[in-house]
Amino acid sequence: MNFRALASLLLPAAPELTGVVLEADEHWSFDARALEADVVVWGRAPWPSGLPLATLARAALSRERAMQRLRYHPPRPWHLVSVHRLPPPALQRRHGERARAAILGGALLQLTRTNPGMRVLDQAAEAAGGIVPVGVFTAGSGGCILSRLHMRDGSDAMLRVGARDGTADPCRGDEALQWLASAGIPAVPRPLGSGRSGTSRWTLESCLPGERAGRPSEAMLHEVARFCARLPANSGPPIAATEDIGRIVTAFPRHARLLATVSSFLRPVLRALPGVARHGDLWSGNILIQRGTVAGIVDWDNWHPSAVPGTDLLHALAMDEALRSGRELGSVWLGAPWRSPAYQRLTAAYWPALDIWPNAATLQAIGIAWWAGYVAHSLTRDPALVTDARWRARNIDDVLASLERTVL
Numbered sequence: 001m002n003f004r005a006l007a008s009l010l011l012p013a014a015p016e017l018t019g020v021v022l023e024a025d026e027h028w029s030f031d032a033r034a035l036e037a038d039v040v041v042w043g044r045a046p047w048p049s050g051l052p053l054a055t056l057a058r059a060a061l062s063r064e065r066a067m068q069r070l071r072y073h074p075p076r077p078w079h080l081v082s083v084h085r086l087p088p089p090a091l092q093r094r095h096g097e098r099a100r101a102a103i104l105g106g107a108l109l110q111l112t113r114t115n116p117g118m119r120v121l122d123q124a125a126e127a128a129g130g131i132v133p134v135g136v137f138t139a140g141s142g143g144c145i146l147s148r149l150h151m152r153d154g155s156d157a158m159l160r161v162g163a164r165d166g167t168a169d170p171c172r173g174d175e176a177l178q179w180l181a182s183a184g185i186p187a188v189p190r191p192l193g194s195g196r197s198g199t200s201r202w203t204l205e206s207c208l209p210g211e212r213a214g215r216p217s218e219a220m221l222h223e224v225a226r227f228c229a230r231l232p233a234n235s236g237p238p239i240a241a242t243e244d245i246g247r248i249v250t251a252f253p254r255h256a257r258l259l260a261t262v263s264s265f266l267r268p269v270l271r272a273l274p275g276v277a278r279h280g281d282l283w284s285g286n287i288l289i290q291r292g293t294v295a296g297i298v299d300w301d302n303w304h305p306s307a308v309p310g311t312d313l314l315h316a317l318a319m320d321e322a323l324r325s326g327r328e329l330g331s332v333w334l335g336a337p338w339r340s341p342a343y344q345r346l347t348a349a350y351w352p353a354l355d356i357w358p359n360a361a362t363l364q365a366i367g368i369a370w371w372a373g374y375v376a377h378s379l380t381r382d383p384a385l386v387t388d389a390r391w392r393a394r395n396i397d398d399v400l401a402s403l404e405r406t407v408l
Helices: 003-008 053-072 095-104 120-127 171-182 218-230 240-251 253-270 311-325 329-333 341-346 360-381 383-387 389-406
Strands: 019-023 039-044 079-086 106-112 145-150 156-163 191-197 200-205 276-278 287-290 293-297 304-307
Touching (some): 003 039, 003 106, 003 156, 053 106, 120 156, 120 191, 171 200, 218 287, 218 311, 218 341, 240 253, 240 304, 240 360, 311 360, 329 389, 360 383
Antiparallel strands (some): 039 106, 156 200, 191 200, 276 304
16 A cells, blocks of 8 residues: 555645654654644554564554544644544455554544645546545555445446556546446446546546445455456457566566566467456456346556466465465465366366466466566555565565476
8 A cells, every 4th residue: 555645645735734644653653843844644554464473463452542642632733633444455345354553553643733624635536526535445455445435416436546657546547437337347337437636536436236245255256357348458468477577677677687588488389379457456356246146346556458367366376375364475476276176167167268278387477477466566566565674575586486496
């Protein structure tokens, strides 16, 4: 999660008011001295999984104590205006996940010394035709905000707001929805509008029925596989994997030579495959369920019109395993899930529908393309991961070392 991009949407929209974003340290200590601003948005993003429980417990306790102090005894002249909890990513609706949110969760706190006026978020919502101020919202990809918006005409729509031309810009997802609508794809939101408001960009889309799924059942995944088989294919080979590897090279240039070898391995294999549309982050949290069936697929910000077939389905399986085991996706990748019986069952009808009969090299290429896609998307969503040694070791170094030993 890009904390600063997210927090900036709660700053005042009026140019005559000043605002600042402050990221809390692990002790959640708020220092109000020497703050020359009208509004402060303070807090931090959720912790990643895998850290020592004692460390996480201490941080969670510090977070709650700090929030209590600011709620009842804020330092003069500051007043606490709002508190927004930030659950960890990939949160599912299970009892254990509520405990996980309490330990790993972050928060956004808005403090002011004067009337804060309209926030950047509210200014965008008003421009989109909604009723302001925006109340409940969730953090989206790259630091954007999602909110079910009550419109002035009495309808509801899903609002997405993010800083323009950055990782939080929602225009990529809107582009996907327009493309899917032109292709007549069902069970996806309809694009309703988009625009600019100050330094932000907003998009509107229709609200689909259903709720985000918990852990996916095999029947649900087979419904998703049928949906993926209906996504348009093109006549040329897929190009998304090459673009994704290029983004990884930009972030980690020391791996450029090895990644060039990976690309050379992929090229002849992918040449025999059609490029297909991909969702790019297909997991249970982006699948809506109504009365036990799939009602919609949402959050298309990592879509691509020419991707490697089968990568979305592999991602859905791998995410389920990562959530169940608490491991990073890179660690799941090392187990070669593209060779698993679960993936074979899931794709049994998918491959014939696309007239594809994958061999071992094809499946290996699908695994590499999936890895490149989720790594590139993760880096786009949170550029700070480049300097996260733990994430880099699990998702980059270990995977490339395995490829060097076993494939290249």
